[in-house]
Amino acid sequence: MVKNIAIVSLSSGTIGEAFAAHEVEIGIRRLKEYGLNVIMMPHAQKGIEYVKNHPEDRAKDLLQAFSDDSIDMILCAIGGDDTYRLLPYLFEHKELQKALNKKIFLGFSDTTVNHLMLHKLGLNTFYGQSFLADICEMDHEMLPYTATYFEELIRTGKIAKIEPSDVWYE
Structure with a gap:
């Protein structure tokens, strides 16, 4: 069902940092092994400081991912602590409502705010894995x-x- 997957950084720019590059490489390879085409949204890998300072660009990435009919699934890079700062760029002129297409949205942690936004607009979402914390698992395979x-x-x-x-992992 899913062929094209977009990665968005709505809360934190960790996947754009050099210290996470090896994990990102693992995650992209793993998604490709599933036969998925990976689309990194334009601002997803700009780093922690850039992503923190540009909520308007994070919002643009989400809007673009929802607007693109070729994208089947939106996967959040990681949680964080300030996705609420996207609100004015998504709701001031009903931008998110206009861009919304039914597709899979997956993420957790700070992404809960995004789940609430999307729920308010009638989209069912999946609270679960994120790209960095789960797909990029550094063992030989995902848990x-x-x-x-x-x-x-x-x-x-x-x-x-x-x-x-x-099984419980610590």
Whole structure:
């Protein structure tokens, strides 16, 4: 079902930092192994300071990802602490409402604010994995529990039933 996946940095620019480059490389390779085309949105990898100081560009990336009919899924890079700063750029002139297309939106942590925004506009979203924390897992593969639900989501566009993990990682 999912063929093209857009990566957005709505809260933090961590994936644009040199110290995260090896993880980003793992994540992109892993997504490509699933047969996915990865589209890094224009400002997603501009780094922590740039992303922090330019909520208007983060909003542009989200609007562009929703507007692009070729994109099937929007995956948040990582959480953070200030995605609320996108609000004026998404709602002042109903920008998000106008751009909204039904597609998969996936992320967690600070992305909860984005989930609420999208819910208010009638879109069902998935609170779950992020690119950096889950897809870019530095082991040889993603954690099995994570992979199971991610694979179901990209294959079917939904998750039928969520079961708790029988393993706890620290």
